[in-house]
Amino acid sequence: MANHIDPVCGMQVEDKKAAGLSEHDGVTYYFDSEECMSLFNQHPEQYPAKSDKGSLAIPAGDETE
Numbered sequence: 001m002a003n004h005i006d007p008v009c010g011m012q013v014e015d016k017k018a019a020g021l022s023e024h025d026g027v028t029y030y031f032d033s034e035e036c037m038s039l040f041n042q043h044p045e046q047y048p049a050k051s052d053k054g055s056l057a058i059p060a061g062d063e064t065e
Helices: 034-042
Strands: 003-005 012-014 020-024 027-031
Touching: 020 034, 027 034
Parallel strands: none
Antiparallel strands: 003 012, 020 027
């Protein structure tokens, strides 16, 4: 089992226990609730991109120095 981060609420989600999943720009996202999945699917560009390691990454241009 792999753990993922729900991009909407930040909760850890086990892939086999996820309430749903969605793909955006070739990346699969896992959700702890159908509500989070629905919010993500309405505007996926509003949520942080996922890095290769499965954690959430700050989109380019949003870094604070």
